[in-house]
Each structure stands twice: as structure tokens, then as C-alpha cells.
Amino acid sequence: MSQGADHHLLIRPSGGRSRLDLQELWRYRDLLLVLTWREISIRYKQTLLGGAWAILQPLLSMVVFSIFLGRLAGLPSDGIPYPVFSYLGLLPWTYFANAVSRSGASLVGNANLISKVYFPRILIPLASVLSAFVDFLLSCVVLVGVMAWYHVAPDPLRSLWLVPLSLLVAILATGVGMGLSALNVQYRDVQHAVPFLMQLWMYATPVVYPASLVPERYRTLFALNPMAGITEAYRAAPLGRAVDMHSLLVSCAVVVVLFALGLWRFQRTERVFADVV
Amino acid sequence: MKAPILEIRGLGKSYRLGAGRLGNSLREALVESFSSFGRRDAGAETLWALRDVSLAIAAGEAVGVIGRNGAGKSTLLKILSRITEPTEGELELWGRVASLLEVGTGFHPELTGRENIYLNGTILGMRRREIDRRFDEIVAFAEVERFVDTPVKRYSSGMYVRLAFAVAAHLEPEILVVDEVLAVGDAAFQKKCLGKMSDIASGGRTVLFVSHNMAAVQRLCTRAVLLEHGRLVADGTPRDVVARYLREEGRPRYEAATRSGKPQVLWAELRDPQDRPLARPLSTDPFVLTLGYLVPEGWRGARVGIGVLSTDGVPIFTSDSRDAGVEAPGASGEYVARVSVPADLLLAGEFHLSTCLWDEGEIFDWQEPALTFAIEPGPSPLYQETTRRKGFVHVPCAWRIGAA
Known part of the structure; x- marks a missing residue:
């Protein structure tokens, strides 16, 4: 290889310190794409409906919630048709939940790879988050259909908010997923706890109910859940309503903290993965 | 001696046996942390899989690593391939390492041969463009042309090995690390692999070859090292080191x-x-x-x-x-x-x-x-073609073949 001489490497005990080698990540960018693509292609191999599952998941949840919570329980929906209301909440939530549960299980699921060959370990949870993102993009297309069906016109300019908001969800999911995947290597309890954790987290997030339903004195606590601010903004922006900047900023701050924690936890255990997994 | 492409200085790796960090459930860890309160790591036994190993290898050398099971060969290769970290000492490399520690690492049974070539290649550190360029060569070397779009779960184990070796061998690393994979393929392919490895070595790149096949080590390698209980005890020509290994290893003896x-x-x-x-x-x-x-x-x-x-x-x-x-x-x-x-x-x-x-x-x-x-x-x-010949003795028959 022409760049052979550039591949100088010194391997020594890290003593627990490790830093994110962005240069190396860049060199391995093709692997990230291939791993992501592998996850997507394997997930829908030997399934009848294939990629349709990506859109059925939030769509069917929307139908169920609309019938039970919208119709029967009569939950308020801030003056929007309940199906549109819940779909807008389910969109980022489904992405978040899928990305976290997939990346949380990813390291253990790829144990054979980790113990046999070197590559930046972080690519594994990253690929999980990315592969869930593809599902998410597909279900975004369905959103257009749902809104048209219920004659809700989107605000084209404010809809651009969805781009940074989705990115924020991705960063949060990466942080939480990294942390959980590293913990899962050491304590397999994690994989049993994650589904339950995600269920609790969903009820703490205004996915199927409006944030206006939360009593005033719990609002501060409520805002500490980053998915709360994000979901509210998600719903407000495409409908042309004002985004609550205050709670969104709080969300951003919490996302940064959780991401840093997840990365720290991941890197702390990274060097022993192969010995423990 | 030429400048080394790989230098190992005082390398060691220890594992703790029975230490809490290896516990797989949170409950175990909690129990451990309470019961070992005040006497941390009591009862944890340290096992040195590798100790005090120093070695310098120059470009173009083909080094055979031999030793009995558990002597530390695999640990050395794992540190070299960055799968696990050393506990002490250091290792310096001036080149890309491609390691073939197990056949079909990173292969996914549901994916086709083509897909797995890309997956495996990128895992080993290749760029997609690089794989594009060498794709046909890889497929031809592995002799799987007809099955390239078949999921590898339908491959025979021979095809599997061939494809895995082909990808790694075409990566053109400066350092190729091969661990005993050749034991799986058929005789003709083993020969082909050995040929490819000696091409790689004679092309100025470096091969590290761990094997129990003493004939292959002697034929392929220019140098051999012997590991015993995690320590490097011999380093020299394959003939000498193999001879020493065979003198020591599992010496059969009858005693009344x-x-x-x-x-x-x-x-x-x-x-x-x-x-x-x-x-x-x-x-x-x-x-x-x-x-x-x-x-x-x-x-x-x-x-x-x-x-x-x-x-x-x-x-x-x-x-x-x-x-x-x-x-x-x-x-x-x-x-x-x-x-x-x-x-x-x-x-x-x-x-x-x-x-x-x-x-x-x-x-x-x-x-x-x-x-x-x-x-x-x-x-x-x-x-040359297989390590097992039929029969028990070699009869030096005279052969003559001419036109009928």
C-alpha cells in the first residue's frame, strides 16, 4: 500500500484512558456504511413484508392509540386530529426506541466480531443507530400521507426544524445506546431492563398525550427528559406552531450530558470488551 | 538487519481469574463488591498468558510462531491485531496488519458471497474502492465464481475458508497474521494458500504464521520463534526452532x-x-x-x-x-x-x-x-500437498513414465 509508511502505531497498556480517534473513524467510514447496510439487509431477509415493517410499526401504533386513547379515553390533542397528533409523537419516539434497543444489544450481538478482529468498536452501536435512521426516513414519508388524509396542511418553512430535531434524537440515541451496550457487555441484566426502561421513558414523554396535560409543578422535572422537549417541538414545528425554545435548550443540554456519559462509559470498557464478552 | 516493521518490547498480558469484573450479572457484581469489601481482589488469581516477550521483525520476513496449546501464541496474535490490550510492555508497528485469526470472521451466513466480500474487506480495513478493484481477483482465487450471489450459509466449509482467506490475502497488508486457518481447507487449497503467503513474504511484506504444522512452518518461514508458558524461549531458523520444539514438546516416555x-x-x-x-x-x-x-x-x-x-x-x-x-x-x-x-x-x-x-x-x-x-x-x-499420506510407510518406488 502506498500509504504504508503512514501506518505507524504504538500499542501499549492504556491504563483506562482512551480518547476518540476521529482520524481513525474517518478511515473506517466505509465500514460504518457496510455495517449499517448489513443490519438493514439482514433485518428484512426472509420476512414477507420486508421493508414495509419500517412504516407499519409507527402506523399501527398510531391506529391503536387513536382508537383507545383518542376515541375511547378521549385524550386531548391540542386541537389537531388525534391520529396526526400521535403519529407526530410516535415518529421521533419509535426512532429513538429502536435505535437505543438495537444499539444497546449490538456489542453483545457482535461478540464474535469483537473477539476476532480489530476496528473502532464505536462503529457497532453507531451502525445500529444509523440503520434505525433509515426506517425513520421511510416513516417520515408516511407522515406526509397521514397529514394529507386528515387535511392538515404542513408549514413548509417551520418543517425544516425537523432536520436538527432528528439529528438531536440521533445524538441522544447514540449516547444512550453506547452506554447501554457497554454496560450490557459486563452485565447481561441490561438487555432485560431495556424494554422496560423504554416503556417507562415513553410514558414520561408526551408521545400519546400533550405536554399541556402535565401539572405545572412537575414541569421542571418533566423538562429534564430530553425527549419531552424534542417531541413537543416535533409536533409544533410542522403544524406551524411556535417551538418552545426554553425547553428545547434544556433538552439540548441534557442530550450533551447523556452523550458524554455514554461515550465515557463506552470508552472505559472498550479496551476489555474482547476479554469479557 | 533492516529496520524493523514490527517491534515488541517486554510485552505481557495477564488475566485475572475469579475477579469480579468478569461477572456477567449485576447481582454477582454487587455481591462481589460487598463480600470483597476491604479486601479488594482477594482470591483473584493472576494468570500471565504472555510475559516479557521482546522481538523485532523486519519487512520481508516470514516468521513461524510455534508452541503448544496455551503457550501464548493466540494471545500474542490478539495483541498484535489490537483485539486485546497488553498489560505491560509495548508494541510498535510500521504498517497495516491484516489478521486471519479465525476463518470467516465477520462473515454473515444470510449474506451472499459478494456482500460478505465487502463486509469482510471493510472490517479488515479495506476501502470499498479497493475492494471494487480487486473483487474479481478475490473471487477467482477463492474459486467461488458460480456462487458469488448465493448466501454463504449454503457454502461448503471449504468454500467458506477459501473466500475468507482470499479476502485477507488480497488486502495487501504490510503484515499478514495467520492463525492455523489452513487446517480447514482441502489439500489443493492449502497449497495455494501457502503459495500466496510465500508470495506475500517474498514481495517484501511480513507474514506471521502460527501453526502446528511443522512442515508448513519449515517450508514457508524464514525464521521461527518458540513460546513456552507465555515466554519466548527460542528464536532462530525454522529448522533449529522446530527441532527444539519437537525435542521438548510432549515427550513420550514409558516407565515401568x-x-x-x-x-x-x-x-x-x-x-x-x-x-x-x-x-x-x-x-x-x-x-x-x-x-x-x-x-x-x-x-x-x-x-x-x-x-x-x-x-x-x-x-x-x-x-x-x-x-x-x-x-x-x-x-x-x-x-x-x-x-x-x-x-x-x-x-x-x-x-x-x-x-x-x-x-x-x-x-x-x-x-x-x-x-x-x-x-x-x-x-x-x-x-507438499497434504500432511497426511495414506499408509504407514514410505516405499521409494522407482517410476518411469514415457509415451505409450
């Missing part, structure tokens, strides 16, 4: 457990022509079946015989001292009988040795088998 009071064989072992103990002779070297026997007071000697049997008990040949016109001593005492077996007689494989002491009409001591020994394939054309 009790004294019968009659003439009996006290011990038996293999030795080289210089009378040094030998663990495993090479098929291309002569060796000496050596037995010590005792004729107690009052006995007028005994005749000595040996037999070499296949492991399922079929006699291959027997020999006794009179065959060679040697008369065994006819008085009491301790004697050593040395039975030389010529080179290139037995084919590589496992054999039983039986020993017998008798006189007219009475068998004093008959051990069958007294010990089991293995002959290693030596550097001979016989083992």
Missing part, C-alpha cells in the same frame, strides 16, 4: 511402574542420533527407539524386541536384536538397547511402540503399547 522380579523393560523413549531425548521425530530424520532394561540376578539374559504398530493396533513392523545379528548380553545387569529407525521410512502420523523381553518358551515382559509417538511431516515432497 513396578518391579516384576523378572527381566523387564524399565523405560523407553525416543532419541535423536546424538542420543538426545526427542519428542517428535521428523519423517525426514532418523530416530532411535531407546529402551533401558533390567536383567535381575540369577537370570541368564533375555532377547529384546520391539514392534511399531498403527494406533488401531495393526503391526507395521517388528524387529529383534538377532535380526541384525546382535547377541543380547547373557548375564544379569542393566542395559540400554538402541534401535535406529532410518529416515523416510515411517510416514507422518501416530504410532504405538511395543516392547518385549523373552527367552525360549517364556515371555518375561510385553508392553503393548509401551508408548505412543508421532512422526511430524518433514520437508519432503511427500507432504
Whole structure:
């Protein structure tokens, strides 16, 4: 290889310190794409409906919630048709939940790879988050259909908010997923706890109910859940309503903290993965 | 010596046995942290899989790493391939490492051959463009042209190995690390792999080859190192290091457990022509079946015989001292009988040795088998294609082939 001489490497005990080698990540960018693509292609191999599952998941949840919570329980929906209301909440939530549960299980699921060959370990949870993102993009297309069906016109300019908001969800999911995947290597309890954790987290997030339903004195606590601010903004922006900047900023701050924690936890255990997994 | 492409300085790796960090459930960890309160790590045993290993390897060298199971070979390769971290010491590399520690690492059974080439290639650090360029070459080398769009779960194990080796070999790393994978493929492909590896080495790149196949190590490598209990104990030409390994490794020896009071064989072992103990002779070297026997007071000697049997008990040949016109001593005492077996007689494989002491009409001591020994394939054309030949002995037949 022409760049052979550039591949100088010194391997020594890290003593627990490790830093994110962005240069190396860049060199391995093709692997990230291939791993992501592998996850997507394997997930829908030997399934009848294939990629349709990506859109059925939030769509069917929307139908169920609309019938039970919208119709029967009569939950308020801030003056929007309940199906549109819940779909807008389910969109980022489904992405978040899928990305976290997939990346949380990813390291253990790829144990054979980790113990046999070197590559930046972080690519594994990253690929999980990315592969869930593809599902998410597909279900975004369905959103257009749902809104048209219920004659809700989107605000084209404010809809651009969805781009940074989705990115924020991705960063949060990466942080939480990294942390959980590293913990899962050491304590397999994690994989049993994650589904339950995600269920609790969903009820703490205004996915199927409006944030206006939360009593005033719990609002501060409520805002500490980053998915709360994000979901509210998600719903407000495409409908042309004002985004609550205050709670969104709080969300951003919490996302940064959780991401840093997840990365720290991941890197702390990274060097022993192969010995423990 | 040229500038090293790989330098290892005082490398060591320890594992803690029974330490809490290896616990797989949170409950275990909690119990551990409470019960070990105040006496941290008490009871945790440290096992050094590798200790104090220093080694410098130059570009273009093909180094065979040998040693028995658990000697630290795999640990060394794992540190080299950055799968695990060393506990002490350091390792410096000036080039890309491609390691083939297990066949089909990163292969996914549901994906097709084509998809797996890209997956495996990028895992090994290749760029997609690079793989595009070498795709046809890889497929041709692996001989899977017709199945390239078939999921690899439908591949035979031979095809699987071929494809895995092909990808790694075409990565063009500066350092190729190969661990025993060649044991799986068929003979023709093993030969092809060895050929490819020696091409890589002679092309100025470096090969590290861990193997139990002494013939392959001697044929392929320009240098060999021997690991024993995690330490590097020999470093030199493959012939010398292999010879040393075979002298030490699992030396078969028979020892009589009790004294019968009659003439009996006290011990038996293999030795080289210089009378040094030998663990495993090479098929291309002569060796000496050596037995010590005792004729107690009052006995007028005994005749000595040996037999070499296949492991399922079929006699291959027997020999006794009179065959060679040697008369065994006819008085009491301790004697050593040395039975030389010529080179290139037995084919590589496992054999039983039986020993017998008798006189007219009475068998004093008959051990069958007294010990089991293995002959290693030596550097001979016989083992060019496979390490196992059918049969037990090599008959030097004369061949002539001409036009009919």
C-alpha cells in the first residue's frame, strides 16, 4: 500500500484512558456504511413484508392509540386530529426506541466480531443507530400521507426544524445506546431492563398525550427528559406552531450530558470488551 | 538487519481469574463488591498468558510462531491485531496488519458471497474502492465464481475458508497474521494458500504464521520463534526452532511402574542420533527407539524386541536384536538397547511402540503399547500437498513414465 509508511502505531497498556480517534473513524467510514447496510439487509431477509415493517410499526401504533386513547379515553390533542397528533409523537419516539434497543444489544450481538478482529468498536452501536435512521426516513414519508388524509396542511418553512430535531434524537440515541451496550457487555441484566426502561421513558414523554396535560409543578422535572422537549417541538414545528425554545435548550443540554456519559462509559470498557464478552 | 516493521518490547498480558469484573450479572457484581469489601481482589488469581516477550521483525520476513496449546501464541496474535490490550510492555508497528485469526470472521451466513466480500474487506480495513478493484481477483482465487450471489450459509466449509482467506490475502497488508486457518481447507487449497503467503513474504511484506504444522512452518518461514508458558524461549531458523520444539514438546516416555522380579523393560523413549531425548521425530530424520532394561540376578539374559504398530493396533513392523545379528548380553545387569529407525521410512502420523523381553518358551515382559509417538511431516515432497499420506510407510518406488 502506498500509504504504508503512514501506518505507524504504538500499542501499549492504556491504563483506562482512551480518547476518540476521529482520524481513525474517518478511515473506517466505509465500514460504518457496510455495517449499517448489513443490519438493514439482514433485518428484512426472509420476512414477507420486508421493508414495509419500517412504516407499519409507527402506523399501527398510531391506529391503536387513536382508537383507545383518542376515541375511547378521549385524550386531548391540542386541537389537531388525534391520529396526526400521535403519529407526530410516535415518529421521533419509535426512532429513538429502536435505535437505543438495537444499539444497546449490538456489542453483545457482535461478540464474535469483537473477539476476532480489530476496528473502532464505536462503529457497532453507531451502525445500529444509523440503520434505525433509515426506517425513520421511510416513516417520515408516511407522515406526509397521514397529514394529507386528515387535511392538515404542513408549514413548509417551520418543517425544516425537523432536520436538527432528528439529528438531536440521533445524538441522544447514540449516547444512550453506547452506554447501554457497554454496560450490557459486563452485565447481561441490561438487555432485560431495556424494554422496560423504554416503556417507562415513553410514558414520561408526551408521545400519546400533550405536554399541556402535565401539572405545572412537575414541569421542571418533566423538562429534564430530553425527549419531552424534542417531541413537543416535533409536533409544533410542522403544524406551524411556535417551538418552545426554553425547553428545547434544556433538552439540548441534557442530550450533551447523556452523550458524554455514554461515550465515557463506552470508552472505559472498550479496551476489555474482547476479554469479557 | 533492516529496520524493523514490527517491534515488541517486554510485552505481557495477564488475566485475572475469579475477579469480579468478569461477572456477567449485576447481582454477582454487587455481591462481589460487598463480600470483597476491604479486601479488594482477594482470591483473584493472576494468570500471565504472555510475559516479557521482546522481538523485532523486519519487512520481508516470514516468521513461524510455534508452541503448544496455551503457550501464548493466540494471545500474542490478539495483541498484535489490537483485539486485546497488553498489560505491560509495548508494541510498535510500521504498517497495516491484516489478521486471519479465525476463518470467516465477520462473515454473515444470510449474506451472499459478494456482500460478505465487502463486509469482510471493510472490517479488515479495506476501502470499498479497493475492494471494487480487486473483487474479481478475490473471487477467482477463492474459486467461488458460480456462487458469488448465493448466501454463504449454503457454502461448503471449504468454500467458506477459501473466500475468507482470499479476502485477507488480497488486502495487501504490510503484515499478514495467520492463525492455523489452513487446517480447514482441502489439500489443493492449502497449497495455494501457502503459495500466496510465500508470495506475500517474498514481495517484501511480513507474514506471521502460527501453526502446528511443522512442515508448513519449515517450508514457508524464514525464521521461527518458540513460546513456552507465555515466554519466548527460542528464536532462530525454522529448522533449529522446530527441532527444539519437537525435542521438548510432549515427550513420550514409558516407565515401568513396578518391579516384576523378572527381566523387564524399565523405560523407553525416543532419541535423536546424538542420543538426545526427542519428542517428535521428523519423517525426514532418523530416530532411535531407546529402551533401558533390567536383567535381575540369577537370570541368564533375555532377547529384546520391539514392534511399531498403527494406533488401531495393526503391526507395521517388528524387529529383534538377532535380526541384525546382535547377541543380547547373557548375564544379569542393566542395559540400554538402541534401535535406529532410518529416515523416510515411517510416514507422518501416530504410532504405538511395543516392547518385549523373552527367552525360549517364556515371555518375561510385553508392553503393548509401551508408548505412543508421532512422526511430524518433514520437508519432503511427500507432504507438499497434504500432511497426511495414506499408509504407514514410505516405499521409494522407482517410476518411469514415457509415451505409450
